[in-house]
Amino acid sequence: MNTSPAGLKGALERESIGLLSADGLRLDTGKCGDCTVPKQGLWYFENEWIAVPRPGMAVSGFTAGADRRSDVAAWAAGAQAGKLAHPSLVWIGAPSILEGAVMQPGARRVRTAAGSELDIELVPKLATNLSYADDKTAAWFAGREVRMRGTFRNVGTQQVFVARTIWPGDFAFQPARLQSAPLQKPSDLEAFVRAPVKEGGGIETRLLWERHPGQQRDWRQKPVLGFVLNGAQGDDDESLGGHFAIATGRIGDKGQWADWAVNNFYNLDSVSEKGIVAATVPMDNYLMDLNSGQQYYRPSYMLVAVLNNERTAVAFQGGVQRVFNQLYRHDFQYRHASANCAGISVDVFDSLGWHIPGRGPTAPLKSLAAYAFIAAKDRSLQGGRKIYDYLNEEQTRLLPAVTFEAAGLDLLEIVGAKGSSRTLTAYEQKLRDDVEAIFLVRIPQVPSSRVTGSAPVFSFDEFRARVPENQADWKIVPVAARPFPAALRDPSTVLEREPAPVPLPVAGIGGALLGALAFYLWRRRKARAAGKRSVSRPEELVH
Incomplete structure (x- = not known):
């Protein structure tokens, strides 16, 4: 009969999440049907392990219709600000923690706190990830005491811990030193x-x-x-x-x-x-x-x-x-x-x-020229707006x-x-x-x-x-879009206004230039009209 290795525990067992004890949280995935947290957050973690508040726990909320800054300011001024409520969710990533283990050469096994050895595997590399742990990683961890988050499983008589996170124990602070x-x-x-x-x-x-x-x-x-x-x-x-x-x-x-x-x-x-x-x-x-x-x-x-x-x-x-x-x-x-x-x-x-x-x-004056240059070069007002915002933030x-x-x-x-x-x-x-x-x-x-x-x-x-x-020579990692489902949008949401493709100062300068051009053309037409009348008058003068 297989027994759990020394140092193995649940991801929330005798743990803290920052300032809070994990006792007020339970482990689940974003597919949980009885979680009393906003469904929008759960959607992003449907296939991920998360910690959510247990029933009856105080949970951080939000004020519908209020922008994030005024919402935080109003909350901070209230009586509840001195006591920390639980977050709606915490991304945990894995259901188990293995503590006090020492990584063996090659990163294929660890020696547990009880002295026995346990096989480990690394969670698979994401297909989109351009690099991953290799022999250099194994050598870096070899001989170190580690804390690992992952999934423990018994495969027949064999025990395996699939590691998702490996934390070096020697990263601990030493205040006295x-x-x-x-x-x-x-x-x-x-x-x-x-x-x-x-x-x-x-x-x-x-x-x-x-x-x-x-x-x-x-x-x-x-x-x-x-x-x-x-x-x-x-x-x-x-x-x-x-x-x-x-x-x-x-x-x-x-x-x-x-x-x-x-x-x-x-x-x-x-x-x-x-x-x-x-x-x-x-x-x-x-x-x-x-x-x-x-x-x-x-x-x-x-x-x-x-x-x-x-x-x-x-x-x-x-x-x-x-x-x-x-x-x-x-x-x-x-x-x-x-x-x-x-x-x-x-x-x-x-x-x-x-x-x-x-x-x-950074450079508010340069931003106007940068906007015009990028918008013209890339044929994109949004591209111009992006560089404009960077230089003005x-x-x-x-x-x-x-x-x-x-x-x-x-x-x-x-x-x-x-x-x-x-x-x-x-x-x-x-x-x-x-x-x-x-x-x-x-x-x-x-x-x-x-x-x-x-x-x-x-x-x-x-x-x-x-x-x-x-810019064509830049090393860039392309990423796919993740559109937010319309069904998850709350009708009461007051969206922060998106920046216009043409910034107000640019629009103002453009308007001023167009106005000046219109005035110039008007004056020019008026001058031409006056010139035509002056050409006809000599006949009258001859008489």
């Missing part, structure tokens, strides 16, 4: 991101600030706000801007952070070649899923604010869960310039009261690297590391009082068949400099 290394100048934060990842395959940390230097750092179960920046892929020129997400959770008793909740915004209207779907996901899924994990195609960076009070993290998580409900309903759409992963996250903080200082748009909402840097520098200023020069809002005052320490993390890319990635770009000009001049 953190060396204090404050930023000497603002550009040091950008330099940290640009610095090459050191050999060795582990995470690198740098302590920027702590409230009580010299005291013992007991961060066990301390709540956190994590600012996650993912780098540029080496095989996709459209990814050079990187990616951004906010995580919440608690530091484990041994420095663990695999169970932090990452709020990952992606475009729902296209099918990711790696299988990524916008969702709240556990950190180990976000970084280390064999198909969709960020670390399999670029390095990542994180700025962590360790808190002595969970209220600011609770406020963000509660607010962003409402935004996910609206995203799934298509109350608003993901847009690469104005509502991308960075912009949506910053908007939640802004609605709560953290107003991260802006840096202005606030940089802290457009570029993940700038968002990461601006948020980190402002947080340091708020807590007093640089001395705040502005009047703080109520939420900013809470941040000032609650942040106990701030540290950086550099996370290496997992070796695989994929090209090595790099740091993301910090400006639109840098992006243009790093891609081939001829």
Whole structure:
């Protein structure tokens, strides 16, 4: 009779999802018939394992007809904002977790916590995924203690664990060993991101600030706000801007952070070649899923604010869960310039009261010429509108690297590391009082068949400099469209207005030019008419 191997448990058993215990959730798929969550969200995960609230649990909602920013602001001002409700769904990916196992050479077997060996398989590569784990991946994991999400099965007398996510146990933080290394100048934060990842395959940390230097750092179960920046892929020129997400959770008793909740915004209207779907996901899924994990195609960076009070993290998580409900309903759409992963996250903080200082748009004057050039060259008003929006969007909402840097520098200023020069809002005052320490993390890319990635770009000009001049030479990964079913649209939805193909300033300039041209032609016709009358008058004068 087969018995379960040591370390095997259900995906929600003795687990947390960020700040919440998983006890209030149950495991199911998007096909569940008795889930009391919005059907629009379930549609995206019909064949995926998700966690949904158990009956009777408080669940994050949304305000019908309200835009996402005013909805979050109104919710934050209410009495329920101090207690975190459950998210409508969390993308779990697999039904089981295997902990405390040590990867054996070749990544075909693991030694369990009890000392026995267990066969493992890797979940199949998606047909659309351009690369996958290979011998370099196996060598990278060999000898490491790992935590794996996957599916356990008995095949006759043989036991097999099919791994979907593999998380290195040595990624744990070691607060007592953190060396204090404050930023000497603002550009040091950008330099940290640009610095090459050191050999060795582990995470690198740098302590920027702590409230009580010299005291013992007991961060066990301390709540956190994590600012996650993912780098540029080496095989996709459209990814050079990187990616951004906010995580919440608690530091484990041994420095663990695999169970932090990452709020990952992606475009729902296209099918990711790696299988990524916008969702709240556990950190180990976000970084280390064999198909969709960020670390399999670029390095990542994180700025962590360790808190002595969970209220600011609770406020963000509660607010962003409402935004996910609206995203799934298509109350608003993901847009690469104005509502991308960075912009949506910053908007939640802004609605709560953290107003991260802006840096202005990239090149508003150039945008008019760029619009005209792209629209004419590509014969596409939409293409022209796209470049126009990129050049006019606030940089802290457009570029993940700038968002990461601006948020980190402002947080340091708020807590007093640089001395705040502005009047703080109520939420900013809470941040000032609650942040106990701030540290950086550099996370290496997992070796695989994929090209090595790099740091993301910090400006639109840098992006243009790093891609081939001829767009036809860009490395681009095509993706299929995923139309939202009309049957899932709610008649009460008040959609955010789509940007017009011709921006207002362009339309204004065009109107002014047309008006000037019309005036010129009118004057010209009038002058010609006057000339004709003057030619006929000499006959009258002769008389």
